[in-house]
Amino acid sequence: MVRRDFLKSTVKIFFLLISIISVSVFSIFTYPWKFKRKELTFFHATDEEALPIKGVRQVFIKHIRGNTQINSKAFIVNSGSELFALSPVCTHLGCLVNWYRPKNRFLCPCHGGQYDMNGKVVKGPPPADLNRMPIKIEDGKVYIGLRV
Amino acid sequence: MGKIFDWIDSRFGVKQPHKKFLERPVPEGVNYAFCLGGASFVFFLMLVCSGLMLSIYYVPSEQEAFMSIVRLNNDVTLGAFIRSFHKWSANLLIITIILHTIRVFIYKAYRPPRELNWIAGSLTLIIALGSGFTGYLLPWDQKAYWATEVGTSMASTVPFIGKYILYLIRGGEDVTGATLIRFYSMHILYFPTIMFLLLWAHFHMIKKQGVKGGL
Numbered sequence: 236m237v238r239r240d241f242l243k244s245t246v247k248i249f250f251l252l253i254s255i256i257s258v259s260v261f262s263i264f265t266y267p268w269k270f271k272r273k274e275l276t277f278f279h280a281t282d283e284e285a286l287p288i289k290g291v292r293q294v295f296i297k298h299i300r301g302n303t304q305i306n307s308k309a310f311i312v313n314s315g316s317e318l319f320a321l322s323p324v325c326t327h328l329g330c331l332v333n334w335y336r337p338k339n340r341f342l343c344p345c346h347g348g349q350y351d352m353n354g355k356v357v358k359g360p361p362p363a364d365l366n367r368m369p370i371k372i373e374d375g376k377v378y379i380g381l382r383v
Numbered sequence: 384m385g386k387i388f389d390w391i392d393s394r395f396g397v398k399q400p401h402k403k404f405l406e407r408p409v410p411e412g413v414n415y416a417f418c419l420g421g422a423s424f425v426f427f428l429m430l431v432c433s434g435l436m437l438s439i440y441y442v443p444s445e446q447e448a449f450m451s452i453v454r455l456n457n458d459v460t461l462g463a464f465i466r467s468f469h470k471w472s473a474n475l476l477i478i479t480i481i482l483h484t485i486r487v488f489i490y491k492a493y494r495p496p497r498e499l500n501w502i503a504g505s506l507t508l509i510i511a512l513g514s515g516f517t518g519y520l521l522p523w524d525q526k527a528y529w530a531t532e533v534g535t536s537m538a539s540t541v542p543f544i545g546k547y548i549l550y551l552i553r554g555g556e557d558v559t560g561a562t563l564i565r566f567y568s569m570h571i572l573y574f575p576t577i578m579f580l581l582l583w584a585h586f587h588m589i590k591k592q593g594v595k596g597g598l
Binding site: 270302328 | 550
C-alpha cells in the first residue's frame with residue numbers, strides 16, 4: 236500500500252503543477268504584448284485671436300492614428316488670471332465632459348460629475364480634478380500637447 | 384417514436400435510461416411561473432442559432448467591424464431581422480433568468496439538497512451578463528465604445544490588482560482593436576462553452592433532485 240499512496244500523491248502533485256503552469260501561461264499569454272510608447276506631441280489647436288478673453292472654449296485637435304483621422308476634444312480656459320488647457324476625460328470612469336455655460340461648470344453625461352471652470356470637482360463621483368494639458372503659444376498659434 | 388429515431392436509439396440507447404425521468408409525475412402546486420427556466424433555455428438556444436448566423440457576416444477587426452454591421456443591416460437579406468432577433472433574445476434572456484431566480488427564491492427551491500443548483504444558476508446569470516457586456520462592444524460604434532470605456536474602467540477601481548484586470552480585459556491601456564478581438568473571443572467561444580457546461584450541470588441536478596413543488 237505504500238507504493239499506492241506514493242503514486243496517489245505523485246498524481247496529485249502532478250495535477251497541481253499542471254494547474255499552476257496553465258494559469259501562469261494563460262496570464263502571461265493574455266498580458267498585453269505591446270504597450271504603445273506614448274510621446275508628448277504638440278498639435279495645432281486654434282489661433283491666438285480665437286482664445287477666450289475670460290471663459291472656456293472647446294477646441295478639436297485633428298490628428299491621425301493608424302489610417303483614421305481623430306478629432307480629440309480639449310478645453311482652453313482663461314480664468315482671468317491664468318490660461319490653461321483642460322482634458323475633457325472625466326476622472327471617474329473616462330467619459331468626455333461638456334462645458335455647460337448657464338451653470339459655469341463642466342458636466343459629465345455619464346454619472347453626473349461636475350467640475351468648475353478650473354477643473355476642480357464640485358459635485359458627483361469623480362475622485363480627482365480634470366487633468367491639465369500642456370499648452371504653448373508660438374507665432375500667434377496655439378498648440379496643445381497630446382500623448383500619442 | 385418514429386422509425387428513424389428507433390433505429391438510432393436501438394444502437395445509441397438514450398431513451399431507456401431517461402424513461403424514468405420523462406415519465407415522472409409533476410409535483411403538486413406547480414404553475415406557469417415554473418416555465419421561466421425553460422423559457423430562458425429557449426432564448427439561449429435562439430441566441431446560439433442567431434449568433435451562429437451573425438458570425439458568418441461579422442468581421443471582428445478595428446477597421447471593418449462597424450462596416451460589416453452596416454452591410455449586415457442594409458445589404459444582407461434578413462440581416463437586420465437576424466440581428467434584431469439576437470438583440471431581443473439577449474434582452475429577454477436576462478429578463479427571464481432574473482424572473483426565474485425570483486421564482487426559485489420565492490418557492491425556497493434553493494434549500495438543501497438544491498444549494499449547488501442555485502450556485503450553478505447564479506453562475507449562469509453572471510455568464511449571461513458577461514455575454515451581454517462583451518456583445519455590446521461588437522458593433523464598434525460610439526455607444527458601444529463608451530459603454531465599454533466606462534464598464535472596463537470600473538474594473539480598474541479594484542484595489543491593488545485593478546490595473547492588471549484592466550490590462551487583461553482591454554488588452555492594453557485603452558479600448559482599442561485588441562479589446563474588440565478579446566471581447567469577440569469571449570462572446571463567441573469562452574462564454575458559450577462555459578454556459579453549455581453550466582446548463583448541463585443545472586439540468587443534471589434537476590433530473591437527480593426533481594422539481595421542488597409548490598409552497
